[in-house]
Amino acid sequence: MTTQEKEANVEIKKFVASIGITLDRFISQRQQEFPYAKGELSQILRDIGLAAKVVNKAIMGSGLIGIEGPAGERNVQGEEQQKLDVVANMRFIRALTKGQEVCAIISEEDEEMIDTGNHEAKYIVAMDPLDGSSNIDANVPIGTIFSIYRRKSPVGTPPTTEDVLQKGANQVAGGYVLYGSSMILTYTTGYGVNGFTYDHTIGEFILSYPNMKIKELGSIFSYNEGNYNDFSEGTKAYLTYCRNQKYTARYIGSLVADFHRNLLKGGIFFYPATSKSPNGKLRLLYECNSLAFVIEQAGGKATDGKRRILDIEPHDIHQRSPLIIGSSAMVDDVMQFIKNEQFH
Ligand SMILES: O=P(O)(O)OC[C@H]1O[C@](O)(COP(=O)(O)O)[C@@H](O)[C@@H]1O
Ligand SMILES: [Mg+2]
Ligand SMILES: [Mg+2]
DSSP states (O other): OOHHHHHHHHHHHHHHHHSOOBHHHHHHHHHHTOTTOOSHHHHHHHHHHHHHHHHHHHHHHTTTTTOOSEEEEEOTTSOEEEHHHHHHHHHHHHHHHHTTOEEEEEETTOSSOEEOSOTTOOEEEEEEEEEOGGGGGGTOOEEEEEEEEEOSSOTTSOOOHHHHOOOGGGOSEEEEEEESSSEEEEEESSSOEEEEEEETTTTEEEEEETTOOOOSSOSEEEOOGGGGGGSOHHHHHHHHHHHHTTOEEOOOSOHHHHHHHHHHHOOEEEEOOOSSOTTOSSBIIIIIHHHHHHHHHTTOEEESSSSBGGGOOOSSTTOBOOEEEEOHHHHHHHHHHHHHHTTO
């Protein structure tokens, strides 16, 4: 072999080595750690990755192909649906149905549970197909949030509401996709949190954030200042404490983006009960549960101000919950301030 060929070989090896592990390979490697695993959950994670690629393409080109703006319908929450809410919803439902490993889906955009017809399938998916809808047209990062559960009803029968009304602690996987300056898929199956960045030059998600951990004590606090007057005295007292600590205030208004930033940098996000949303604004089954699973696996905490989010028994697929989530020491501090308010 000539020197040139040897050098070229070295370059090729270097290039190949520089490509991190792909999501696909990571999933397969992890699956081997569970001898009983048959690949169904792996397939669902792949289906989510596929749908995310398609949705990302639609988002990137939305201004060019006229899918910005309202769709002219309202969803079950009474919110005006954006065209991209509808597109993302369709794409994720299609990918999960065609993947054949999911028997039922609940979505922010659908009033009722969706029976996919895959009655032999063992899994349920709860999803917020497009999170941060109010930011779509402003080109601000948005996301997708998902939770995966094992069904409770017998395989081979139609899924029931009992299958979808499960507490967060029953999740077998939870995560989100962030559509920002780059697309990042982050998830946990209960064995740590890993983040994958999409490399569009090779069309693959590449492991870029292995074994993510959140700082015990961060210095970012994140909430909608416009709701301040509605907050409880304890929450207001904590916000004063944050200001006195010279913490940094950051609020994007897309839950996934605010969450991801705090996960990387350390911080706390909260959307408490307000007069407009007495039970909080965010939805337990397809916004709070998944992020609570991820944050706990990263060493943080998530509460509704009274209970651990993952212990809340749901009674309605679209029920809302106050959410306080992030660095464990900061969540403990808020809880202390809330506890103290009862004594004043
Ligand atoms: O505009 P507000 O009241 O601050 O609410 C922002 C919150 O609402 C949401 O946009 C709700 O999610 P959807 O966009 O999926 O409906 C969150 O992403 C975000 O954290
Ligand atoms: Mg949302
Ligand atoms: Mg949404």
